[in-house]
Amino acid sequence: MTFRPIIEGKPAQEPLLIAGPCSAETEEQVLDTARQLAGQKVDLFRAGIWKPRTRPNSFEGVGTEGLAWLKRVKDETGMKVTTEVANTQHVFEALKYGIDVVWLGARTTVNPFSVQEVADALKGVDIPVLIKNPINPDLKLWIGAIERIYKAGITRIGVIHRGFSYHGDTKYRNVPRWQIPIELKRQFPDLPIICDNSHICGRRDILQAVAQKALDLNFNGLMTEIHPNPEKAWSDAEQQVTPAQYQELMQHLIFRQPTTDDMEFLENLEHLRHEIDEIDEELFNLLSSRMKLAERIGEYKKRNNIAILQTSRWNEILEKGVAKGQAKGLSEEF
Structure with a gap:
């Protein structure tokens, strides 16, 4: 498989930075977050529109109306925007509102039927697709999702490492099992790998350490959840940070060179x-x-x-x- 860049014209050695709220809650919250991130070299502004929640009584996203808010973000700030899609209708709505990049969530990647449905909906469309790892640590399942999207004619593909479910005591929300994305990189050296440090950590105090670990392993970027008031977030409050905290986190990270001519x-x-x-x-x-x-x-x-x-x-x-x-x-x- 031959992959094209997620963002055309962006130097390959520069990290791809994705940031924004876990969920689009209100238009004011989305635009406030975007305006504060606009000057922070964020490549993609993210926000969940449809949320596949574990329990049905949890906040499941605002739905299609939130896509109009992302369009405003794009028009006002110039940032490209991205959201999660899980079925044909999601793809149709995202494309209609000019979403620049879509991603498949862990609960979608784990189901080949769902991945194929999204792949079929994307046929003939030249849009970048990011694929999160499945919930369970199954590399073949992850690769299978990549192959299904690729066979639909999509060549601007990247993956997002968000960790894996683990039944036991751990400091992480989802254990990273770094050897799995490393093996994926070994098999597909040109495939961009983004670290979702928010979902791996599930808490703010170790976000920087996990992000640095990913950069030290030569990951190609980071996806971090940002909220203007994390304590009042409607979903995943514990793992989100303010735009100011995000800026501070980024300033403390060391971005290493993949190689040298020395x-x-x-x-x-x-x-x-x-x-x-x-x-x-x-x-x-x-x-x-x-x-x-x-x-x-x-x-x-x-x-x-x-x-x-x-x-x-x-x-x-x-x-x-x-x-x-x-x-x-x-x-x-x-």
Whole structure:
């Protein structure tokens, strides 16, 4: 697959910045937010018009009338605008009001039928489409959504990493599982990946840390939720920040270069990578030898009618392994 830029003419090395309220609540709220963001180098102003809520009694968006507010944002500030679509009617209405970019939410990406419906509605239209990861950590499902949109003739495609559902204790609203978007980037090097730090965090105090992590991993941009008065937001109040807080957050982020032409740096980096390659070779040899010994032990137990697992020995291995690892500066989790 060959992908075109989300925003034509924007330098590829510059991050794509998407910001705006979780939901379009009122015309005043949308325009107030947009006017405060207009001078902050935001590439796309976002606002949810239709909200796929977990519970039916939650705020589900203002609907089509909110698209007129986004059109006013576009006309008054010059910012391009984007919103989420989940079915044929959403696509039709978004196109009618001149929405510049649409995105598929996590609850849409998880359902191939819904993705195909949107893809069919977009056939023949040259509009950028951003695709959020599915709620569950399924890379193939994410790739499948990309393929469906691409087969509809859309080549201006990007993805949004918003984290994954997790049943357990975690500081995140949706755990990032960074290895999944990294693997997606490995398979599709030219596919832009945007980090939705708001939905990963679910809280304001770690927004900057997650955004910086994404930039350090060479993500191509950020999507952050902004509200003029977050405490009174009709949805996801805890994860939204004011335009002023957003400006401060952006000022503290370090935007790194993906690469460099500095030959001294490149030579030193190549030397360090060569050292890692040599260590990896030793590790693979040791692991291979260990596996062969484990197989011999297993066969020996089998011949003598002994159970494969001895809990006391397994506990001993774990305790010793953790202790030795920590002594070498490795974390217990590793």
